[in-house]
Structure formats: structure tokens, C-alpha cells
Amino acid sequence: KQEVTQIPAALSVPEGENLVLNCSFTDSAIYNLQWFRQDPGKGLTSLLLIQSSQREQTSGRLNASLDKSSGRSTLYIAASQPGDSATYLCAVEANSGYALNFGKGTSLLVTP
């Protein structure tokens, strides 16, 4: 069974800092990996999707990388802002089906 782990569980940084969130998974046979953002009391919003054949994806200040062989992904957030405060979850889609396996997320607080 695919296990997805995110470290750290919580992170607090001052505004303007660059930061990295980590995600690891146990089974490298994946179709893709997605990073989501969840605001309190809200649903999840997909930020970036990296296909298994890709190494990274970028969207604005966000950059996600994927190393399938080592079972790792990172989400890099440049020049963090208070509006980036949220929980960030990674999820992997197995080769065998369409369902996503989620990590428990990293709760990020960016202080002014």
C-alpha cells in the first residue's frame, strides 16, 4: 500500500523567506504527483501536477520537483507572503488506478 509522508507537519516562517516543503512516498510506480493547498474550512485546490516522466513544474512563485526513483518531491515557495498561509498536501496517483493517496499535509504560517 502506498504511504505518503510529509515533513514537517507544521512550519512558521517570516514573510519574504524562501521555503521548502517535503513529500516522500513508498512506491515509485506512480502516474503523477500533485500538490494541493487547503485553507481552513475549505476544500483543496490543486497547485501543481507533475507527471511521472517530468522532473519539475513551476507556477509563479511555486516550483515542485519530483525524484521518482528516490520517492521524493519538494514544493519550493519563493518570497513567501502571509497569503501563502495554508495547509499544503501532496498526493500520488498510482499506476494501477485513478485514486490519489494523500499525505497528511504541512501547515504553513507566514508571519508579517
Place this chain on the structure above:
Amino acid sequence: DAGVIQSPRHEVTEMGQEVTLRCKPISGHDYLFWYRQTMMRGLELLIYFNNNVPIDDSGMPEDRFSAKMPNASFSTLKIQPSEPRDSAVYFCASSLPGANEKLFFGSGTQLSVL
């Protein structure tokens, strides 16, 4: 499009009562997923449908849980009878057909079973 629409947003019920959660996926999305989120276990997939047909219900915790998708624009998740340990946020999500498609989530239903 209004996105994935779930109702109700909040549901408070007593143990033993029947609970029905509703979902309207994004038009044109062939895949519909029901997830449950708790602090202890995170997000867990309960069941998913493709073209209104249940594909994998191995995540449904017990026979008390059932899900239907009578047409492409509507799905329900029913719990009968409900128990306090069912308290969680239930999310519905949908996606386009094909691999490498992003998943779009509804705002969830916060269920409290007293």
C-alpha cells in the same frame, strides 16, 4: 462553471440517524470521488465512480456506508445508521477523463454525529 457543489455544508445529527450527503460534479467530468478527512487519518478515499459506475469502493469503511451516482450530475453518500466515529469532513471531487488530470474538490460537508 460553479465548481464542485456539495450540500449541506454542515450536518449535525444524533447517533443512529440516517445522513445523506450530496454532490454535483463539474459538468463534463467523468470521474467522481468521495473522500473523508479527519485529523487522525488525513484524507481517505472512500469510493470513486467513472461514468456513473462505481469502480473502487474498497475504502468504504462498513456496510453502513453507501454511495450512488444515478446520473452524471449528481451523487450521494449515505450513512445509515450514523455513529459518532463517522464525524469528519466529507469531500467530493471530480476530474476529466484520462491520466494526469487535476482533481477539483468541493468545499466539503462537516459532519458531526452526537
